[in-house]
Amino acid sequence: MAVRCPRCNAFREQEDAPCACGRASAWQSWPGWADKNKTLSASITDSVTSEGERNKDISDERLMAVVVAFIVLGVVSFLLIHDGCEMQTALWTAGFFAGGLFGLVGAAFNADWFFEHPKTQSLVRRFGRPGARLVCVFMSLFVIAWAGWLLAEEGYFKRWL
Numbered sequence: 001m002a003v004r005c006p007r008c009n010a011f012r013e014q015e016d017a018p019c020a021c022g023r024a025s026a027w028q029s030w031p032g033w034a035d036k037n038k039t040l041s042a043s044i045t046d047s048v049t050s051e052g053e054r055n056k057d058i059s060d061e062r063l064m065a066v067v068v069a070f071i072v073l074g075v076v077s078f079l080l081i082h083d084g085c086e087m088q089t090a091l092w093t094a095g096f097f098a099g100g101l102f103g104l105v106g107a108a109f110n111a112d113w114f115f116e117h118p119k120t121q122s123l124v125r126r127f128g129r130p131g132a133r134l135v136c137v138f139m140s141l142f143v144i145a146w147a148g149w150l151l152a153e154e155g156y157f158k159r160w161l
Contacts, residue, residue, distance in 0.1 A: 100143035
């Protein structure tokens with residue numbers, strides 16, 4: 001197997017053959033070369049470990065909640081489009097409704113999968129768990145009301161009322 005010298009970048013046919021620049025023949029004796037390999041293998045091990053830990057973060061409850069939110073998004077947007085709503089308005093409204101419902105369910109049921117997520121940890125640290133629940137409930141209700149406002153602004157409530 002050909003080996004490249006780190007000093008002169010020349011190729012050698014065998015690992016134990018001396019380099020043209022006079023460098024030592026064994027790669028272990030080159031200063032810093034073994035340390036780079038240790039660092040590389042350590043960083044690969046760390047990235048594999050963090051990838052595995054990241055996959056453990058996704059709980060079954062969180063996955064189920066995301067799936068249900070996407071189903072709600074699809075059903076609401078389909079119903080709005082079927083009723084004659086424009087595509088863009090229907091998708092925005094359904095997205096706001098599904099997102100608000102997702103946050104409302106997570107906050108109302110004090111779900112661990114919701115409050116242990118890194119993005120809600122700042123709310124939990126600042127307001128405590130009960131305060132974070134209230135903030136999330138009010139924010140979710142605001143987002144759902146925004147979806148209703150979009151429908152009212154476009155005039156879709158006039159047909160239903």
